[in-house]
Amino acid sequence: MNRVTNTTYITxxxxxxxxxxxxxxxxxxLTAYVLxxxxxxxxxxIIVLYKELNKPMYIIIAALLVNSVFFSTNIYPKLLIDFLSEKQVISYPFCLMQLYMFYSLSFSxxxxxxxxxxxxYVAICKPxxxxxxxxxxxxxxxxxxxxxxxxxxFAVQTAVSVNLKLCRLTVxxxxxxxxxxxxxxxFPKIISIYGVMTITNIGICPLIFVLFSYTKILIVSCKSCGKVKKKAAQTCLPHLLVLFNFSLLIVYHGVVVRVASDLPNTFNFIMTIQIITCHPLFNPFIYGLKINAINKYVKIYTIPRLGKRFISPLIPDKI
Structure with a gap:
């Protein structure tokens, strides 16, 4: 087979x-994507509009949610097009771009x-x-x-992959x-080693840091008064739920990718759809419902006021 060109398509x-x-x-x-x-x-x-929410924790939450939007936009438009197409194919350059965005945004x-x-950790342990x-x-x-x-x-690995020779065109x-x-x-062994180093540096190390931080928070909370415990529970529980859900999906995806050929196609299809649907939908509902400061403004937006403001922007007079 010749070197891969822009006319090469993957089924x-x-x-x-x-x-x-x-x-x-x-x-x-389509409904899931719109949601x-x-x-x-x-x-x-909501976080951008209200000054009360222009604080580090809420800004980081906004960044997480923006990341979810980018993650979904990388997958859903092409997926929706494929459902209505006679052939489900993707050009090699676009496939590399989608692969790059998927893993880059996942590790982000x-x-x-x-x-x-x-x-x-800083807010609770070093207030x-x-x-x-x-x-x-x-x-x-x-x-x-x-x-x-x-x-x-991931730009390094993607750049090296551009000129690699393909022996199969179906995935x-x-x-x-x-x-x-x-x-x-x-597949060059040096790139495999580089991939392991990448996963260690921006995958395993951050995860260890997260576990260490929340362990310290738990220890400090147990030794503190009820007010500190309540604050820790209210602000940390949503993050732990998101982290747990995200970790399960990433571990599952990593396992399935390696044994996909041994599993029924229906099972792979269902679980893949869950991976790209559940987590992006899970985050805003967890943060919107579980964090009181955000939940308060979610209710303002979703529960119309009576009278002349029923169809006007529901922004409080004072913040």
């Missing part, structure tokens, strides 16, 4: 009964969760130093690094994931 062979159920798939996934965009951006808008989310854990440590400039720098570091790490998936490496005739 996505992970769909199940697509001709029979394509309109059902399309409507369900993801609306729910995430609604919380982001993990780094954002680590920043959130650091914010909660007097919180204003000096978690300054606006510091938070902005951390957020930029959370997106920039994974992007740079058992509905979008490009790490199982795509099985299509190459030979």
């Amino acid at each position: 996505l062979d992970g769909y199940v009964e697509i001709r029979q159920y394509k309109w059902l798939y399309f409507i369900v996934l 993801i965009i609306c729910s995430n951006l609604s919380i982001v808008c 989310e993990l780094l954002l969760l680590a920043i959130m854990a650091f914010d909660r 007097l130093r919180y204003p000096t440590i978690m300054r606006q400039a510091t938070v902005r720098t951390l957020l930029v690094l959370a997106w920039l570091v994974p992007a740079c790490h 058992k998936a509905v979008f490009c994931n790490n199982g795509f490496t099985a299509l190459y005739c030979a």
